[in-house]
Amino acid sequence: MPKFAPKLSELKKEFEEKPSLLKGDYPxxxxxxxxxxxxxxxxxxxxxxxxxxxxxxxxxxxxxxxxxxxxxxxxxxxxxxxxxxxxxxxxxxxxxxxxxxxxxxxxxxxxxxxxxxxxxxxxxxxxxxxxxxxxxxxxxxxxxxxxxxxxxxxxxxxxxxxxxxxxxxxxxxxxxxxxxxxxxxxxxxxxxxxxxxxxxxxxNNWILGPVSNCNRTGNHLGIEPHTFVQNVESLAEDIEDLTGVAIEPTFNRKGAEVLFITPSGDVFADPGVYTMMGYLLLFEHIGLDYTISTYASEGGNFGFFTSNEMAKKLNAKMYHEAKRLGVKWILGGECGHMWRVVHQYMDTMNGPADFLEQPVSPVTGTKFSNAASTKMVHIAEFTADLIKHGKLKLDPKRNNHLKTTFHDSCNIARGMGMLEEPRYILNNVCNTFHEMPENTIREQTFCCGSGSGINTEEYMDIRLRGGFPRANAVRHVKETHDVDSLVTICAIDRATLPALMNYWNPGVSVYGLHELVGNALVMEGENKRTEDLREDPMAGFEDEEDDED
Amino acid sequence: MLNLGMNKEAVKLIRDNRREVLEQWHSRVLSFFPGKMQSATPIAQALDDGLGNILDSFGTTPETLGNALAGVVRILAVQNFPPSRAMSLFFELKSILQKIAPGTSYKRQIKQKDWDEFQTGMEHLTLEAFDSYMAHREKIYQLKVEESKRQTFMMQRGAKA
Structure with a gap:
């Protein structure tokens, strides 16, 4: 019996005292x-x-x-x-x-x-x-x-x-x-x-501002192409400093096999940039022939929160760029509403993409028949397939300093039915994954409270109220399993959950799934790793010389 | 931290009637919300836990009571009602205890002196809750600043380099 189920006497009292249509009362x-x-x-x-x-x-x-x-x-x-x-x-x-x-x-x-x-x-x-x-x-x-x-x-x-x-x-x-x-x-x-x-x-300015920026420069913050490139190259330099592995991503390269599109938050915002570092490490690890566009430089689509026509216009750059560059298919990063648009609308809005091929993983040979029409694959499906075929060298102990739980992003879980792949990846890149209560995950996941273009700071009170059910579920695993890391696969989540956690569950940090993949990947010719992508020390990997000091 | 010493007789009264006190207090706090917050919601359950923690913290250490207080005030500080209503939390508790006391089988009747002491304790608690409320409001402003900084993380990093 639920703790708060009304008692029979309470129901009787309520029926007798409250006005009701059944009794001919009207408020x-x-x-x-x-x-x-x-x-x-x-x-x-x-x-x-x-x-x-x-x-x-x-x-x-x-x-x-x-x-x-x-x-x-x-x-x-x-x-x-x-x-x-x-x-x-x-x-x-x-x-x-x-x-x-x-x-x-x-x-x-x-x-x-x-x-x-x-x-x-x-x-x-x-x-x-x-x-x-x-x-x-x-x-x-x-x-x-x-x-x-x-x-x-x-x-x-x-x-x-x-x-x-x-x-x-x-x-x-x-x-x-x-x-x-x-x-x-x-x-x-x-x-x-x-x-x-x-x-x-x-x-709402928070919606129309990014729409306008996207319309003009291709991404929400209005980053010009040269800055976009600088940011990604700067993250690649960080990777080299941290791991000793030099990565040289290419931009707008014609003839690449794959066009990679991710929300621009991964290129300019904290903590999204660490997820970007994870992608870059992964692509280097498997030798993927990919390029990044400075025109289709935004996976997110705030036009989706204004009108059907604006959503279509902003989405169109993905196929435009794929066609211009002559790639075979598109790989999409961790995002929420980007995937709702891609999965449910893009094909009829801007398709058919008959100039692209049905995506096939160049590493495992897996044909992504689910993307036969859109020609766009979600990175979690792509990575899960790589892990399933044993193509990644992973050391999950490198994430032992984090006790994780997973927040199903609404648009991924309910919008496109992707429930298992992120969990499969998480279980392979860390040893400490704990699920939140059943009625708060998967199809029943609670929203971060800030989706659909309301993640603006002046709206913080409403966001903290709307995000409470999610935060409350995190509190549960924090108290029962000492969880301190909330892993997500959505850029809006990465942008907004830190504030939600800081208020309701201080001590819980927010991570992108591929950031943890990046931590766990054992790269060829890498330096000894002692720190994760945020330069936080990994547990059990401390530098011995430092210890002696 | 303010002196949160609570009158022992009042604490005993609360402990002996914990269930009834909590039920009534919980119900009154839920009435703060527009349309009255339903009892089977996460907010209502968190408030039930939080208010219970406050009752259990009476007569313990100021730190324990302060933490219990923060658990409830954190919820109240982001709601769509004025601070004055949120801070009426302990006035509600006082009136509940005043109603409950005479009807209990509690043999040792609480003397006026004890009531006065209890009243002072409630006033101190209200002030403490107000401090916590303000701290949480300030935290919200801090969250806004931090969020803005995170959004322009690479830009700031570039500017510093």
Whole structure:
């Protein structure tokens, strides 16, 4: 019996005292009549007017969610309604999801934001109802006749404010959809909600800034090609200092067998750069014929959080570059939403990639039939295959200084069903892997709380609330197994989980999976290793001379 | 650290009625949240553990009590309610004990002097909780700074070189 299951007497009391439709009671105030309140920590900075203008998005202006007047454009109601009508016709899933929900509530307590905030509007069913209520009022015929029936309501500025708040308290993680008996994907409703908001200029700078940078230079931070190259070469120098192995990655090289694309966080941010060092060591270890592009220099796709069209545009550079360089196939690094786009949309958005070949591992000969259509392989599949065929010389003891657990990234676990490969790798590169509780991993994994373009610092309070269920699961393995290292395969996780851990579980550090691979790889002609890629001492590999000193 | 000495009679009252006190205190703290936090959520369970730890820490060392306090305040410091509500934590506990005491089979009635001492202890605890609350808020600002630095890690490294 669960510790907090309500007692029979409590249920009886609740039924007797609470108003209920079954008893003919109606609450005085509808949930949706409760106004939203924007205050520091619960809203993201709106996009700068020049960025909105550059991208050709609607209604560039200076505004803030705390303003009474959001300066919505003339005729914004019609814009939203027309936009909704257009999307209902174009996206069958959107219409199905709006029509089929029976409000059973199975999703309610599955959302990390609901669990972390207790706010009823964060129940996925209620969040979707924010749009559904407008849809009911304006679209299906029955609702036009029976106004107000079934929660229908008018489109007002207050509704827009509510959409803005709650569609940015959904990370499109899709945990709720795992439990929906109809398979309703609330993430797609959030995507539509955000698309509609963009039509009237209600936006978020943390999303549109990177979109603009990506649009111009190819990556989120707007790193120019020469800096991109410098950063990777600088990491290669670090590897040489640490291991004695000289690595010379190539850039934009025509005729390479493989184009490697990873989130740009791996090239400029801590701790992503250590994961990049892991990739570089791996490719050197197996002698992979690969190149890195300074144009397709970003795996992530923040366009995915604005509109279908922008996602398509930003994604297109992957195939463009693969074609230009004449590679055979694409290898993708550790990323979250990049893989949701690649796995579920790229083929129909920008494919078919008939100029590429079905990926085949040049080392093991394995044909990646799962990537026969997209021609793009996830690095975890690639590395797991190498390990399975005994092609890597690994010393897992080199990670003995870390006690690890694994965070399934939502887009990898739920979005593309990759559950075993990262665990297989982790078990081969370290000796201390402990799983978090069953209902917090694999398909049921809890989001980091910062996905889908809300990982901005001014939103930290909301992120810490939304990330609590994940942090709480880490706390469990920290207390039971002394876990001090949280391993992930997503750049957003690597960027945001350090803050989450620092607040909720001080002492737990965040690692990329291939950083641990890089630690464990025994390279040909390497110097004696005493430190990991972060230059932290490895346990049991201390320098004897230093000890004597 | 403030003097967190707690009146022995009050501690005994809490220990003897731990389950009832914790149940009521837990329920009141869950009411701080918009729409009342449901009891089967990770937050509610963490609060149940945390509040229980605070009750068990009364009469032990200031360090033990301080750690237990931080466990609960860490949760309250990031929620969507004002600090004043978060800090009403111990006012709630006081009112629960005042209601529970007369109805218990607790034979030795608590004297006024003991209540006064207990009240002072609660006030000290509230101040201590406020310090912890502020420390956690400052930690959040620190996290923002550190995150910004991590995002531009290579740029800063390049600038230093």
């Amino acid at each position: 005085d105030k509808e949930l949706f009549d409760t106004p939203v309140e924007f205050r520091d920590g619960n809203w993201c900075y709106p996009a700068k007017p020049e960025i909105v203008e550059d991208l050709g998005f609607a209604n560039p202006r200076k505004w803030a969610p705390t303003d009474d007047d959001w300066k919505l454009p003339d005729g914004w109601e019609k814009t939203i309604k027309d936009g909704m009508k257009d999307r209902l016709e174009r996206f069958r899933s959107f219409k199905l999801f709006l029509d089929t929900c029976v409000r059973c509530g199975a999703c309610a307590d599955k959302c990390h934001f609901f669990l972390g905030t207790g706010d009823p509007k964060n129940m996925p069913v209620a969040r979707a109802e924010l749009i559904r209520s407008v849809y009911r009022n304006d679209f299906p015929l029955a609702e036009k006749i029976l106004k107000g029936f079934s929660g229908a309501r008018k489109l007002t500025p207050e509704v827009i404010k509510e959409w803005h708040m709650y569609f940015h308290q959904c990370t499109e993680c899709r945990r709720c959809s795992v439990f929906c008996p109809f398979g309703i994907d609330t993430a797609e409703i959030t995507m539509m909600g955000r698309e509609l908001l963009h039509l009237i200029g209600v936006n």
